[in-house]
Structures are given as structure tokens and as C-alpha cells.
Amino acid sequence: MKYLPTSFLVASMLLLGCAEPDVSLSADNGTTAAVADPAHSSRNALDWDGRYEGVLPCADCEGIKTKLTLHQDGHYQLETQYLGKSNEVFREDGNFDWDSSGQIVRLQRPQPGGDQFFVGENILWQLDLNGQRITGKLADHYQLHKAPPPQLATAPLADTKWQLTELMGQPLAADNPIYIVFSGTEARVYGHAGCNRFFGGYELNSDALRLRVSGVGMTQMACLQDNYESEFLDVLQSFDNFNLTDDSLTLNRARMAPLARFSAAGPAGE
Structure with missing residues (x-):
């Protein structure tokens, strides 16, 4: 298994640390409140498992191409590639848990940084180091969108x-x-x-x-x-x-x- 280089972690901390925290996560900015009725949380009300994709901001590259797959059994798979810097794809496997509100998933990673995501309808918002929604000019770029269900592979099931x-x-x-x-x-x-x-x-x-x-x-x-x-x-x-x-x-x-x-x-x- 390849772990993400230190430069990625530093870049994530710089970008996330500089963003203005959004404490409320209220409906005013198009999201669901972080403190919600446990009976209607993202965890038990949304079809959240699956693969999410997007390009996250990067401090020293064109962007971090990201694929994050969440499984019902609490297992995740993460793939990242630093566009314009390297063709190498870094892969990471591990477990994740939910916060007490049932709205945020936290990846249990070897190194901290960029490991919390607010779960919406077919979308994940990457949160800052304090677990708050990122605001500012780059806010809309901290999103991963759920990929459609996979189609049949190039190799068919039969024969x-x-x-x-x-x-x-x-x-x-x-x-x-x-x-x-x-x-x-x-x-x-x-x-x-x-x-x-x-x-x-x-x-x-x-x-x-x-x-x-x-x-x-x-x-x-x-x-x-x-x-x-x-x-x-x-x-x-x-x-x-x-x-x-x-x-x-x-x-x-x-x-x-x-x-x-x-x-x-x-x-x-x-």
C-alpha cells in the first residue's frame, strides 16, 4: 500500500487551515445542519455508500484527482493523483466511522489531514481540520460527487x-x-x-x-x-x-x- 506523500498532507492543512470555518452548516448555504435529528441523519436516511469522484484543490499542483469509495461495512478505498505533477496513483485502504450526528464520516488514516467529509445527497463536502465546512472562493471545489452505478465490465459475466x-x-x-x-x-x-x-x-x-x-x-x-x-x-x-x-x-x-x-x-x- 502507498501512503500519500508529506507534501499532500502539508498542502491540505494549508488550504484547509486558511479557509474560514462555517460553524452552522445551515440551510442558508445550501447544506443540511450538522446537528440533526438522529432518526433522519445522512447515515440512515441517504443511500450514501458508493464511489465519489472529484478534483480537490492542491497547493503545488493543478489539482488532486480523488476517488473515494465508502462501503456499508465501514471500509473505505481512496485513490489520489496529483495532476500536472505526477502520473502516479496513490491508493489507500482503511476504515471510517461516523460522528455522533450521523452526518460526517471520518477516515481513520495513518496521518491526519483531509479526512472528514460531510455527507449529502450524492455528494461529499471535504471539511477543514476542525470538522467545519470550508468557505471562501474555493469552497465549491471541496466536493466529491457520487459516481453512477457501475455498468457491466469490458469482460462480460458469461463465457x-x-x-x-x-x-x-x-x-x-x-x-x-x-x-x-x-x-x-x-x-x-x-x-x-x-x-x-x-x-x-x-x-x-x-x-x-x-x-x-x-x-x-x-x-x-x-x-x-x-x-x-x-x-x-x-x-x-x-x-x-x-x-x-x-x-x-x-x-x-x-x-x-x-x-x-x-x-x-x-x-x-x-
């Missing part, structure tokens, strides 16, 4: 060999043998579970992102080495929805963290 990369939150070696294929000509699924090959059927509702595997059977080879076969088969029986984006497939249950992650390894049969 692609999906290689397992993570199971129940645990990354797997790149050369592990587990993969799955959804046939596009018939509602059939097959693949390798770690030791044995498996097969079955599947039902897909792409509009609702619903996917179900049923009638799973498998070969009966004796497996001497340790593998993840039983855990993988449990996932196939327990997941109830999926996400497909950027050549990555996840199998999920409800709104919990993904049960399994896959990456496209080429057309089926390769």
Missing part, C-alpha cells in the same frame, strides 16, 4: 474465466487453481473448486444484480493438500447478489463485505 483472488476477506495466491465460468449459451456454470471440478446451473437477473447458483455437483478426487474447496462451495450456496465492474467480479450476501472476489483471466476455455 469469461473468473479467477478467484480473495475468499472471505483473505487474498489468495495468483496461481491458485480456483475459477468459475458462467456459460452464455445455456444456464450452466462450471469450474475448479481447488481440488475437484464442479458444475451446476445458474439464474441471472442482471437488472437487479441477482445471481443464484443451484444443483452443484462435483468430481470425487481425493485431495491431499490443503485447499479452500469447502469454503468456496459454501460461498456458491450462500451468496445472493453480485457486482461486475472493471473486469472484477464479486459475489456478495445482502450488503455485507464481498464473500469472494474474482478477476477476468480471459475467455472461457483458455
Whole structure:
């Protein structure tokens, strides 16, 4: 994991520290009050999880291209790139929490700075070091807007060999043998579970992102080495929805963290 350079943190503190604090966050400036009825807070009244994008002000570059993804399980992913200065993309993973009002999320980052955001309808406002809304000429630039739901990836669900990369939150070696294929000509699924090959059927509702595997059977080879076969088969029986984006497939249950992650390894049969 790459952490953000010191120059970014210093720049953020300078920009945020110089802004005039907006203590009220009142409706007069187009936002919701920070002190709100807990029953109608951003946390429980808005569809806040998802990816937010924008270009934040930068003290010594053209802007900080930012992608922040918030997950229902309290996990975040942050990507930043310093435009006009470097093509390198810095990636950061961690956890976040909410303030007592349920209006502000706080990233639990290794270094402080630029880690608090007021949550609005499809928008995040970056707050200053005191947790206040930034005002002044650059106020409108401290915004990240929610990206639309991801469309189907360049690699389609069907007839692609999906290689397992993570199971129940645990990354797997790149050369592990587990993969799955959804046939596009018939509602059939097959693949390798770690030791044995498996097969079955599947039902897909792409509009609702619903996917179900049923009638799973498998070969009966004796497996001497340790593998993840039983855990993988449990996932196939327990997941109830999926996400497909950027050549990555996840199998999920409800709104919990993904049960399994896959990456496209080429057309089926390769």
C-alpha cells in the first residue's frame, strides 16, 4: 500500500487551515445542519455508500484527482493523483466511522489531514481540520460527487474465466487453481473448486444484480493438500447478489463485505 506523500498532507492543512470555518452548516448555504435529528441523519436516511469522484484543490499542483469509495461495512478505498505533477496513483485502504450526528464520516488514516467529509445527497463536502465546512472562493471545489452505478465490465459475466483472488476477506495466491465460468449459451456454470471440478446451473437477473447458483455437483478426487474447496462451495450456496465492474467480479450476501472476489483471466476455455 502507498501512503500519500508529506507534501499532500502539508498542502491540505494549508488550504484547509486558511479557509474560514462555517460553524452552522445551515440551510442558508445550501447544506443540511450538522446537528440533526438522529432518526433522519445522512447515515440512515441517504443511500450514501458508493464511489465519489472529484478534483480537490492542491497547493503545488493543478489539482488532486480523488476517488473515494465508502462501503456499508465501514471500509473505505481512496485513490489520489496529483495532476500536472505526477502520473502516479496513490491508493489507500482503511476504515471510517461516523460522528455522533450521523452526518460526517471520518477516515481513520495513518496521518491526519483531509479526512472528514460531510455527507449529502450524492455528494461529499471535504471539511477543514476542525470538522467545519470550508468557505471562501474555493469552497465549491471541496466536493466529491457520487459516481453512477457501475455498468457491466469490458469482460462480460458469461463465457469469461473468473479467477478467484480473495475468499472471505483473505487474498489468495495468483496461481491458485480456483475459477468459475458462467456459460452464455445455456444456464450452466462450471469450474475448479481447488481440488475437484464442479458444475451446476445458474439464474441471472442482471437488472437487479441477482445471481443464484443451484444443483452443484462435483468430481470425487481425493485431495491431499490443503485447499479452500469447502469454503468456496459454501460461498456458491450462500451468496445472493453480485457486482461486475472493471473486469472484477464479486459475489456478495445482502450488503455485507464481498464473500469472494474474482478477476477476468480471459475467455472461457483458455
